[in-house]
Amino acid sequence: MIEDNQSVAEMMGMFFQKENWEVVNAYDGEEGLAQFKADPEGFDIITLDLNLPKMDGMQVAKEIRQLSQSVPLIMLTARDTESDQVLGLELGADDYVTKPFSPMTLVARIKALHRRAEVSETQSPATESADADYDVETKHFKLSTKTREAFLDDVPIEGLTPKEFDLLHTLAGNPKQVFSREQLLQLIWDYEYYGDERTVDAHIKKLRQKIEKVGPQIIQTVWGVGYKFDDSGLDV
Structure with missing residues (x-):
């Protein structure tokens, strides 16, 4: 937990202990980043405050993502503006929680992210097969949950985070x-x-930015409703 407010860290520490979670605290951005760099594989999840001394939470998130695309990251922010929250997510946060927050809400979010991370790990084998079966295959698109790979017209869509892959799947x-x-x-x-x-x-x-690096857009917006996958336009 990278959080400069010691009272918040201590309060959350009590809730984490009830879940039998081992907690490592850092009270400024530089300290938090240094602890992660020292052991990038040693943490199951990170909570990161946005307003930190020595190094801003946005910069910390950016550098963490350069070291690991897979570690789940929840951003804690007292800023309730859309631009700050979206920027945090674009820098690699998997979720955000706005202060003040309910401790149980944060615990629930952590559990949800950790469950998804565990599912991703069990779906990823130690070695990848070149002729693995594809879970999704259309004329232009292929996706394998075994190798966590996706291809558009046989060109790999690279750099997908776990959440981006799950969305695409x-x-x-x-x-x-x-x-x-x-x-x-x-x-x-x-x-x-x-x-x-x-x-x-x-x-x-x-996700769209990464798709557009290899070909036409296949994630479509349905205004006022949501999103859909449609690669039929690639036949034109």
């Missing part, structure tokens, strides 16, 4: 079906809708 596994933001929050983030639809929008934006 959910949408592509149900082509042309429209999913609302609320449905995607429940399916991908594993928690009920609390008005955090910007979480979905920010991840969709990053």
Whole structure:
């Protein structure tokens, strides 16, 4: 937990201990980043405050993501503006919680993210097979949950975070079906809708940027409803 408010850290520490979680605290950005760099594989999840001394939480998130695309990251922010929250998500946070927050809400979010991370790990084998079966395969698109790879016209879509891959898998596994933001929050983030639809929008934006590096856009917006996967336009 990278949090400069010691009272908040101590309060959350008591709730974490009830869950039998081992907690490591850092009280400024530089200390938190240094602890993660020292053992990038040693942490199951990170909570990161946005306003930190010595190094801003945004910069810490950016550098953590350069070291690891997979460690779940929850950003804690007292800033209740859309631009700050979306920027945090675009920098690699998997979720955000706005202060003041209920300790049980944060615990629930941590459990949800950790469950999803565990599922991702069990789906990823130690070695990848070049001719692995694909869970989703259309004329232009292929996706394998075994290798956690996705291809558009046989070109790999690279650098997908766990959440971006799960989003793509959910949408592509149900082509042309429209999913609302609320449905995607429940399916991908594993928690009920609390008005955090910007979480979905920010991840969709990053996913689209990575898709557009290799080909035409296959994630479509259905205005006023949500998003869908549709690669039929590539035949034109």
